[in-house]
Structures are given as structure tokens and as C-alpha cells.
Amino acid sequence: MSHKRFSIVSLVLLLTLALAACGQSAPTTQAPPAAQATQPPAASQATTAPAGQAASQGGKLEVFSWWTSGGEAAALDALFKTYAKQAPGVEIVNATIAGGGGSAARGVLQTRLTGGNPPDTWQVHPGLELLGQYVEPGYVEPITDLYQSEGWDKVMPKGLIDQMTKDGQIYSVLAGVHRGNGLWYNKQLLDKAGVTVGKTMSVDEFFAAADKLKAAGTTPLCVGDQGVWASAQLFENTLLGVLGPDKYLGLWNGSVAFDAPEVKQAITAYGKMLDYQNQDHSALTWDQAVKKLIDGGCAFNSMGDWAYGEFVKAGKKDNVDFGWVSHPGTDGAFVIVADGFVLAKGAPHKDATIAWLKSIGSKEAQEAFNPLKGSIPARTDVDRSKFGPYHNWSMDSFAKDKLVASVVHGEAAPAEFQQALNDAVTTFIVAKNVDAFATSLTQAAKTASFSK
Numbered sequence: 001m002s003h004k005r006f007s008i009v010s011l012v013l014l015l016t017l018a019l020a021a022c023g024q025s026a027p028t029t030q031a032p033p034a035a036q037a038t039q040p041p042a043a044s045q046a047t048t049a050p051a052g053q054a055a056s057q058g059g060k061l062e063v064f065s066w067w068t069s070g071g072e073a074a075a076l077d078a079l080f081k082t083y084a085k086q087a088p089g090v091e092i093v094n095a096t097i098a099g100g101g102g103s104a105a106r107g108v109l110q111t112r113l114t115g116g117n118p119p120d121t122w123q124v125h126p127g128l129e130l131l132g133q134y135v136e137p138g139y140v141e142p143i144t145d146l147y148q149s150e151g152w153d154k155v156m157p158k159g160l161i162d163q164m165t166k167d168g169q170i171y172s173v174l175a176g177v178h179r180g181n182g183l184w185y186n187k188q189l190l191d192k193a194g195v196t197v198g199k200t201m202s203v204d205e206f207f208a209a210a211d212k213l214k215a216a217g218t219t220p221l222c223v224g225d226q227g228v229w230a231s232a233q234l235f236e237n238t239l240l241g242v243l244g245p246d247k248y249l250g251l252w253n254g255s256v257a258f259d260a261p262e263v264k265q266a267i268t269a270y271g272k273m274l275d276y277q278n279q280d281h282s283a284l285t286w287d288q289a290v291k292k293l294i295d296g297g298c299a300f301n302s303m304g305d306w307a308y309g310e311f312v313k314a315g316k317k318d319n320v321d322f323g324w325v326s327h328p329g330t331d332g333a334f335v336i337v338a339d340g341f342v343l344a345k346g347a348p349h350k351d352a353t354i355a356w357l358k359s360i361g362s363k364e365a366q367e368a369f370n371p372l373k374g375s376i377p378a379r380t381d382v383d384r385s386k387f388g389p390y391h392n393w394s395m396d397s398f399a400k401d402k403l404v405a406s407v408v409h410g411e412a413a414p415a416e417f418q419q420a421l422n423d424a425v426t427t428f429i430v431a432k433n434v435d436a437f438a439t440s441l442t443q444a445a446k447t448a449s450f451s452k
């Protein structure tokens with residue numbers, strides 16, 4: 001299937017997502033031992049091996065991800081602990097590559113896959129990232145049977161499952177669903193500057209608040225864009241805020257051009273936001289920017305709700321120490337950034353991997369992982385009382401808001417466009433040329449063939 005058809009289909013599917021949604025070891029960079037990669041895959045049937053066999057067959061499992069920040073690592077550890085209970089005796093190789101948004105991990109993974117040296121399982125976003133980068137080239141095996149045997153087909157939203165399906169086969173199970181368009185804030189700093197945030201915030205309200213904060217001597221906006229993607233996300237969120245979800249979706253099916261006046265308006269607003277950011281933004285990672293906000297070094301941060309994991313890790317309390325609102329102008333829209341795991345074709349430890357996937361999709365794992373990660377569970381049958389104010393807010397948003405895909409996190413557009421966006425953002429941060437930014441994106445959309 002061409003990229004063009006892929007992106008249109010995936011976005012239409014996102015739009016039709018079922019509304020019956022959610023009522024929600026210190027990491028190291030580790031290369032797997034060479035022997036592991038050459039070990040032949042287990043001979044048993046792909047998705048029917050009982051979890052109990054996992055320990056007896058090889059006794060190892062290599063999990064590849066970019067979850068290395070404080071909150072991410074704590075949440076990943078909760079998955080490991082649940083797995084250890086459900087499939088005891090398997091040694092987990094925690095193969096992490098630091099770099100938020102997978103900025104460094106995806107390249108390493110590609111090298112391993114093209115070299116025939118896959119980890120057993122890896123973190124992946126549904127939509128184009130999963131289907132275009134891993135399913136199409138044949139790097140993963142379907143796990144469709146698990147959806148029936150584990151009953152996931154009844155408790156996970158069909159629209160999300162569709163994003164992981166090709167030719168009737170399902171290729172991933174979700175650990176959780178992040179909301180990409182959050183604006184987080186330090187409550188004490190806002191109170192001190194006399195800034196109040198209501199249930200929603202417009203772009204103009206954001207700038208009014210930023211001016212007040214600046215006048216009070218506070219840096220209004222925290223950005224940690226080492227690796228660029230966090231600033232690209234600030235732009236993506238602002239684009240959605242200025243265009244609204246319908247026109248935003250039109251960008252990916254070619255009905256709205258990247259040099260349309262509204263897009264230029266969004267680029268202008270994004271450029272203005274950059275005037276309010278911390279000077280050390282390019283030296284900080286996304287989680288260091290959240291830490292700066294927690295420590296009172298700046299007031300707002302536009303980030304997906306993996307930021308929530310950092311607040312929790314730092315012992316901060318919802319609505320006491322920090323608050324949140326949809327990124328300016330994006331109320332009523334939910335930017336999906338979902339995290340799934342796959343079964344590698346030729347997985348060195350196939351039974352242990354199947355047991356891992358079963359564990360990820362279990363209620364126990366979803367209830368342990370998501371409160372720490374910030375995402376809502378992909379399962380709709382979790383006990384909402386086990387989740388705090390933020391998660392309940394996000395679950396409500398998922399159930400009623402317009403669901404849109406993220407480009408920055410690989411779902412809405414092909415990888416080449418994702419890269420072109422990062423490059424255009426890098427140039428814009430310095431040059432601040434609105435027309436040049438719009439022209440680069442227009443050209444990139446044509447090259448990726450989802451625009452005229």
C-alpha cells in the first residue's frame with residue numbers, strides 16, 4: 001500500500017474510533033549478546049504458547065525501548081514486575097536507548113532489524129510507524145490470536161486495534177494511550193504572578209498569561225528540545241490549536257495545504273511562543289524541562305502526558321503542585337500517542353515474548369503501568385477509582401473528544417515527513433522565516449506523496 005493511501009486510511013480510522021473508550025533497574029543502553037541474535041526462534045505455534053513455557057525456553061527476554069527518564073523507567077519497571085509475577089524465571093534484558101520520542105532508538109532499531117539481529121520485542125506507535133516501518137518490510141509477526149484468547153477484542157477500542165491491523169492481522173498490543181496535547185504548569189508560579197487557568201485556554205489567553213509571568217520575572221515557557229522533537233511537538237500542538245481538528249486532519253489527506261493562511265498563522269503563533277521559552281532549551285531533554293518547571297525555573301510546558309510520569313516520580317500532586325489544560329486552542333481534541341509492543345519475526349525468545357505481550361495486555365499490567373506513565377489504559381474495563389484526577393480527565397477526553405494522530409510520534413505521516421518536519425523546525429528556530437517553513441512542509445508533503 002502506498003504511503004498516501006496508508007495515511008488517509010489510518011486517519012479515517014482514527015476519526016471513526018469507538019467512543020466507548022476508557023470509562024484509562026536503572027535503564028542502561030545495552031547491546032544484546034551476539035549469541036542471542038543467532039539463536040533460532042522457538043518452534044511452537046506463534047500465539048498459542050502458554051505463558052508458563054516462557055521460563056523453560058531460553059529463560060530470557062529482550063525488551064527494546066526508549067523509556068529512560070525517571071517516570072518512564074519507573075513505569076517500565078512496573079511492567080517488568082508484573083511480568084515477573086505472571087511468567088516467573090525469565091531474565092529480562094532491558095535494552096533502552098536514551099532519547100525522548102525515540103529520537104535515537106529508532107535508528108538503532110532499524111540497524112538491528114536490517115542486520116537480522118532483532119530484539120524480541122520493541123516499543124512502537126500504531127499507525128504508520130508500526131504498519132509502514134515494521135509490518136510492511138516483514139519485521140514482525142501477527143499476534144491476532146491473542147486478541148481472541150486474551151479477550152482483548154472485547155475490551156480494547158476497535159479504532160485503536162484498526163491502527164495496528166493490516167490485511168486482517170493484528171501486529172501489536174498497547175500498554176497505554178498518551179494524550180499528546182497537554183499544557184502543564186507550576187501552580188505556585190502562576191499563583192504568584194496572578195495568572196488563573198480555566199478549563200480551557202485559547203492561544204490569546206496563553207500569550208496574556210505569558211506576558212504576566214514575564215512581568216513577574218518568571219520564564220513563561222519551559223522547552224527541552226535536545227533532539228528537536230519536543231519543539232516539533234510544540235509546533236504540532238499549536239498547529240492543531242490554530243487549525244482545529246478538522247483542518248488539521250485535512251493536512252494529512254491533502255485537502256488542506258501546508259502553505260494555507262491558517263498554517264502560516266500557526267507558524268507565526270509558534271514563533272511567538274518561542275520568544276517566551278527558556279534560554280537553555282536546546283541543552284535540555286524533555287524531562288529536564290519538566291524538572292525545571294517543577295523546580296520553579298519556568299511556568300508552562302507543552303508536552304504529552306508522559307510529563308505526568310515525571311511529576312509523579314518527583315512526588316508532586318495533581319492540582320496541588322501542578323495543573324494542566326489542553327494545549328492552547330486544542331480543547332476538544334485528543335492527540336493520540338499510543339505505546340504498543342510487537343513480536344519480532346525470528347524473536348530469539350519467542351515464548352517469553354508471547355508471555356510478555358499477554359502480560360502487557362492484562363488488566364494487572366495496565367493498572368500498574370499507566371498511573372506511573374501518565375497514559376490511560378488501552379483496556380476499557382479498568383477500575384477508574386485506581387486512577388487520579390489527571391487520568392480520569394484524560395479518559396473523559398478520550399471518550400468524547402476528536403481523536404487525531406501525531407506526526408511527531410510517527411503515526412500520521414511517513415518517517416520521511418517526520419524527519420523533514422524536524423529539519424524545518426530546526427531551521428525555523430534560528431531563522432524565524434514563516435514562509436520558508438511553510439514552503440519546506442509543502443514540499444515535504446509532496447515528496448511523501450500525501451499532498452498535491
Ligand code: GAL
Pocket residue numbers: 066067072099100101102178306337338339409
Ligand atoms: C513518545 C512515547 C512515550 C514517551 C515519549 C517521550 O514517543 O510514545 O511513551 O516515551 O515518547 O520519550
